[in-house]
Amino acid sequence: MVMNPILEKVSTFPSNSFALKEEILPHIKIGWHFHPEYELTLFTESSGKRFIGDHTDNFGPGDLLLIGPYLPHYMRNHEIYYKGDDSSRIRAIVVHFSKDFIGEKFFDIPETLTIKKLLQNSERGIHIYGKTQKKVAKMMEALLHLKGYSRLMSLIDILQTIATSEEKRLLSSLGYRNTFAPHDANRINAVFDYVLRTFETQIKLEDVAAIAHMSVSAFCKFFKSRTGKTFSHILNEIRIGHACKLFIEQGSSVSNVCYSCGYNSLSYFNRKFKAITKFSPLEYRNRFYKEPKV
Numbered sequence: 001m002v003m004n005p006i007l008e009k010v011s012t013f014p015s016n017s018f019a020l021k022e023e024i025l026p027h028i029k030i031g032w033h034f035h036p037e038y039e040l041t042l043f044t045e046s047s048g049k050r051f052i053g054d055h056t057d058n059f060g061p062g063d064l065l066l067i068g069p070y071l072p073h074y075m076r077n078h079e080i081y082y083k084g085d086d087s088s089r090i091r092a093i094v095v096h097f098s099k100d101f102i103g104e105k106f107f108d109i110p111e112t113l114t115i116k117k118l119l120q121n122s123e124r125g126i127h128i129y130g131k132t133q134k135k136v137a138k139m140m141e142a143l144l145h146l147k148g149y150s151r152l153m154s155l156i157d158i159l160q161t162i163a164t165s166e167e168k169r170l171l172s173s174l175g176y177r178n179t180f181a182p183h184d185a186n187r188i189n190a191v192f193d194y195v196l197r198t199f200e201t202q203i204k205l206e207d208v209a210a211i212a213h214m215s216v217s218a219f220c221k222f223f224k225s226r227t228g229k230t231f232s233h234i235l236n237e238i239r240i241g242h243a244c245k246l247f248i249e250q251g252s253s254v255s256n257v258c259y260s261c262g263y264n265s266l267s268y269f270n271r272k273f274k275a276i277t278k279f280s281p282l283e284y285r286n287r288f289y290k291e292p293k294v
Helices: 110-124 130-143 148-163 182-198 205-211 216-227 231-250 254-260 266-277 281-288
Strands: 019-025 038-045 048-052 055-059 064-067 073-077 090-097 126-128 168-170
Touching: 038 130, 048 064, 048 231, 055 231, 064 110, 064 130, 073 182, 090 130, 110 126, 110 148, 126 130, 130 148, 182 205, 182 216, 182 231, 205 216, 205 231, 216 231, 231 254, 231 266, 231 281, 254 266, 254 281, 266 281
Parallel strands: none
Antiparallel strands: 019 090, 038 064, 038 090, 048 055, 048 073, 064 126, 126 168
16 A cells, blocks of 8 residues: 655645635545645545544544644544445545635734634644534535635635634644654554554554564554554554444444454453443443434
8 A cells, every 4th residue: 555645735726725625535545644734624425533633533424623734634434435335435525724825914813813713723623513513514515616705705704603613622632742754654554554454353562563663662652652642542442433333323232342343351341431431331322322213
């Protein structure tokens, strides 16, 4: 597999002050990366795992994210997307804009200070949900068909709508710091690619370290410094995230979910599940699984 460089270059046309694109692809192709632009992304068709700074979670249709400059992020679809199934595809609307895309001091004037604060908070990544997500999703669909002044003003309206809403949450931890360098890209992407393909099986730290071409001790230090979390913590978040998906979608038994997510100890699974979700597995299943109507 050819890995993309960690620093993504975003191009804009001379006639536009920001980049806007509709992406329709079989699956997400870019790996762990960052860029100097802000990124606003709406997924309308896609599901998988997302990593933003030291944040880990599932994502799906309707996800709306604002990611600040140089914040590393990585999305990978579920495995079905990589098996050539024509019924699986991704569709996303993506906006990239620079800090001064509308002028160096524009976000310093009193009328735009709420947007300035939003952009500052986006350095940790922001997830927008609820009625605000639905409203902004419609605005972004309309944005695809606008040009010139209307296009620019619509983006400002979108940012203001998000900035004045309470329906958003910060993703990366307050203490997260990006320590990535471009030459880290291949190692990190190879590790995540391997883990997301094999997390349902028993994974040995020695094998993961070998993929990164490092000793176990060197790999553990490298991974923690680049992601803000230990490898075992990330692996547990990936597995528990998949367990949540199985509980919500299938209502599977706790033991079945435990072993299908790569755990070989039910007590360890229960402990890690509660530490991450604040619910026991059975509580989570009973709370979020809805029996299909006959």
